[in-house]
Every structure is written in C-alpha cells, then in structure tokens.
Amino acid sequence: MRVVAAMSGGVDSAVAAARVMEAGHEVVGVHLALSQQAATLRESARGCCTIEDAGDARRVADRLGIPFYVWDLAERFRHDVVDDFVAEYEAGRTPNPCLRCNEKIKFAALLDKALALGFDAVATGHYAQVVERADGGRELHRAVDPAKDQSYVLGVLDADQLARSLFPLGGSTKPQVREEARERGFSVARKPDSHDICFVADGDTRGWLTRRLGERPGEVVDESGRVVGQHAGSYGFTVGQRRGLGLDRSTLDGAPRFVLEVDAARNRVVVGPQELLGVDVLVGDHARWCGPAPEGVVTVGAQLRAHGEEVPATARADGDRLHVRLERRVRGVAPGQSVVLYDGTRVVGSATVAQATRATTASRAATDRR
Numbered sequence: 001m002r003v004v005a006a007m008s009g010g011v012d013s014a015v016a017a018a019r020v021m022e023a024g025h026e027v028v029g030v031h032l033a034l035s036q037q038a039a040t041l042r043e044s045a046r047g048c049c050t051i052e053d054a055g056d057a058r059r060v061a062d063r064l065g066i067p068f069y070v071w072d073l074a075e076r077f078r079h080d081v082v083d084d085f086v087a088e089y090e091a092g093r094t095p096n097p098c099l100r101c102n103e104k105i106k107f108a109a110l111l112d113k114a115l116a117l118g119f120d121a122v123a124t125g126h127y128a129q130v131v132e133r134a135d136g137g138r139e140l141h142r143a144v145d146p147a148k149d150q151s152y153v154l155g156v157l158d159a160d161q162l163a164r165s166l167f168p169l170g171g172s173t174k175p176q177v178r179e180e181a182r183e184r185g186f187s188v189a190r191k192p193d194s195h196d197i198c199f200v201a202d203g204d205t206r207g208w209l210t211r212r213l214g215e216r217p218g219e220v221v222d223e224s225g226r227v228v229g230q231h232a233g234s235y236g237f238t239v240g241q242r243r244g245l246g247l248d249r250s251t252l253d254g255a256p257r258f259v260l261e262v263d264a265a266r267n268r269v270v271v272g273p274q275e276l277l278g279v280d281v282l283v284g285d286h287a288r289w290c291g292p293a294p295e296g297v298v299t300v301g302a303q304l305r306a307h308g309e310e311v312p313a314t315a316r317a318d319g320d321r322l323h324v325r326l327e328r329r330v331r332g333v334a335p336g337q338s339v340v341l342y343d344g345t346r347v348v349g350s351a352t353v354a355q356a357t358r359a360t361t362a363s364r365a366a367t368d369r370r
C-alpha cells in the first residue's frame with residue numbers, strides 16, 4: 001500500500017512511521033502545520049506543531065529515508081477545531097478538541113488529501129487497534145496499554161475512515177515504544193509526551209477563552225436561583241468544576257459547591273452540592289457508528305472522557321440521536337462531552353452529549369426490574 005505517515009514530531013508517530021515502513025508499505029511522511037503562527041506566535045511557541053516539531057519530524061523521516069512534506073491545514077484547523085472549541089464554550093458546552101481534530105482534520109482533511117493524491121491509507125501514532133473481521137469489515141478496539149489507550153478520541157470514526165487508517169502502536173505499551181525509538185536512534189526518543197489541548201499552550205483554558213471572548217460579567221446562583229457570586233464569563237465554567245467559582249462565601253455554608261449547569265443564554269452559572277451532580281440518563285446527538293447502527297436496546301460500556309472509567313449502560317440508536325441509560329449515576333457530565341460506547345474492547349460508536357439528567361426513582365425502579 002501507499003501510506004501517508006502523519007508525523008507530529010513526537011516519539012509515537014516516529015515509531016509508527018518506522019513500523020509501517022518495515023511492514024513493507026511505501027511510506028511518505030507528512031507533518032501538518034496546524035497553528036497560525038502570525039495570529040498566535042506567542043502561544044504557538046509552546047503549543048503543538050511548532051517549527052521545532054516539523055524539524056523533529058523531518059529528522060526522523062530523513063533517518064528512515066522516506067520523503068517528507070509539510071501540509072498546511074492551519075485554516076481548516078482554525079475553523080473546524082479552534083473556532084468550534086470557542087463556540088462550544090460560548091454556548092455553555094464542554095467540547096473535546098482532540099476528538100474534533102481526529103474527526104475533521106486527521107481522518108477527514110488529511111485522509112481526503114492523501115486519497116486524492118493516490119495514497120491508500122493514513123498511519124498515525126494513536127494507541128488503538130484496528131481488527132479485521134472474517135467478513136472483511138474492520139473494528140476499532142482499545143489499545144493494549146490502558147494508560148495510553150486513545151480509542152475514545154477515535155470513537156468518531158466511521159467504517160470508511162477506519163478502513164483507511166493504520167494504528168501501528170495499538171499492540172504496544174508506551175515504554176516499549178520509547179525503547180524502540182531509542183534503539184532506532186531517533187532524536188525524539190526522549191521527547192516528553194504532549195498534554196492537554198495543543199493550542200492552549202499554558203493549559204489555562206479560561207484565560208485563553210477570555211482573551212478571545214472578552215469579559216462578560218454575570219451571576220453565579222445556587223440551585224434555588226439565589227445569587228451566591230459573580231463571574232466574568234459563563235464560558236469559563238464546566239459542569240462538575242469545583243475550583244475558581246468566585247463564590248461569596250458569606251452567603252453559603254462551608255460545604256463545597258460544584259457547577260451544576262452553565263446557562264449561556266442567561267449568562268448564568270448554577271452551582272450546588274456534590275449530590276446534585278450525578279446523572280444517569282444521557283441524550284446524545286451527532287451519533288456516529290464504527291459499523292452498522294445497533295438495532296434496539298444494546299448493553300454497552302459508556303465512557304465519558306478520555307481515560308475516564310467505563311460505566312455499564314444500555315443504549316438505543318435513534319437516527320442521529322443516541323439514548324443512554326447508565327447503570328449508576330456519574331458526576332460531572334457536561335453537554336458537549338462525547339460519550340463513546342464499547343462492547344468489550346470494541347468501540348461501537350459515539351455521540352455528543354446534548355442532555356444529561358437523572359432518572360426519576362420510578363423509572364429507575366422500572367429499569368432495574370427489566
């Protein structure tokens with residue numbers, strides 16, 4: 001096959017590229033320039049896809065003796081990932097930009113361009129496994145290294161995208177990959193792992209959003225609507241958050257408060273005690289399936305954040321929508337988060353949480369009897 005190896009300049013994609021090459025494929029290395037240097041020079045200097053990262057990727061490609069190109073997808077990334085991120089927070093939701101980047105950039109813009117140029121597949125350094133079934137169909141599975149498993153952020157891929165994707169690291173642990181990089185003499189063998197959101201270089205999401213959206217003062221209220229504090233922009237909050245709530249402690253008892261709801265339309269943040277945070281009924285939209293959509297009610301494991309725990313659940317597909325009933329209440333589920341469904345280690349599909357509520361005692365008892 002002719003394969004584009006997506007090379008970030010990190011250790012994982014370096015080893016992934018080497019493995020695809022050794023599997024006998026014809027490989028071309030591609031680094032994506034994703035940040036707009038002119039607009040965010042100060043931030044991009046420590047964020048993803050810097051000039052240094054491109055240089056690191058090029059050095060690995062040179063060592064492997066493969067052609068190497070930089071493709072500029074900065075405009076697509078800004079529109080589909082960064083602007084979407086801002087708009088989601090502005091609307092009171094909590095997006096996952098890595099998942100969006102996989103959906104819109106790596107396995108859409110990059111893959112489309114690769115296919116248009118005559119390539120057969122894209123290989124990345126994601127930790128996940130693609131398993132080929134006897135009927136030729138392909139399934140996405142968790143990686144063997146639970147600490148690195150990235151199947152959650154790949155849960156948006158459909159069958160066609162999966163058929164064109166190679167994840168050569170899914171069967172290895174991170175220490176094995178680092179050791180292999182060292183043995184291969186890659187300059188990036190000891191490069192630290194990337195963390196957090198690549199375009200929010202210092203990790204301060206609220207500060208980053210404030211620079212884009214400006215201050216929008218509003219009220220923090222408790223579950224009964226009583227004003228208990230002030231905020232500088234409801235976009236700076238996420239359901240389940242405990243710190244930085246700006247509460248007027250004189251109006252409250254000493255118990256900790258958590259964000260229960262971000263009401264963007266009214267620029268209000270609702271806080272309350274921990275026991276009100278738990279939800280077990282989710283309605284998702286933008287449902288995506290790695291294979292055919294399941295029929296009827298299916299038993300699954302539901303994961304709500306990258307590296308979050310998997311909760312036993314039942315799910316029902318309904319067109320673009322997904323209904324999920326969790327077997328137990330989970331705290332801090334925000335609209336905008338993705339719910340990814342698993343059957344054992346296999347990814348079944350995903351959706352974006354639109355509503356997260358709690359079942360009434362009567363409906364919970366009815367479910368328990370079923």
Ligand SMILES: Nc1ncnc2c1ncn2[C@@H]1O[C@H](COP(=O)(O)OP(=O)(O)OP(=O)(O)O)[C@@H](O)[C@H]1O
Pocket residue numbers: 005006007008009010011012013014016030031032033034049106123124125126193194
């Ligand atoms: N700027 C980029 N250009 C090309 N490919 C990229 C880029 N950023 C990420 N990728 C691809 O997506 C994969 C997963 O990206 P992620 O940001 O999770 O990196 P990572 O796990 O830190 O991997 P790495 O060690 O390769 O940077 C990478 O291994 C690489 O194949």
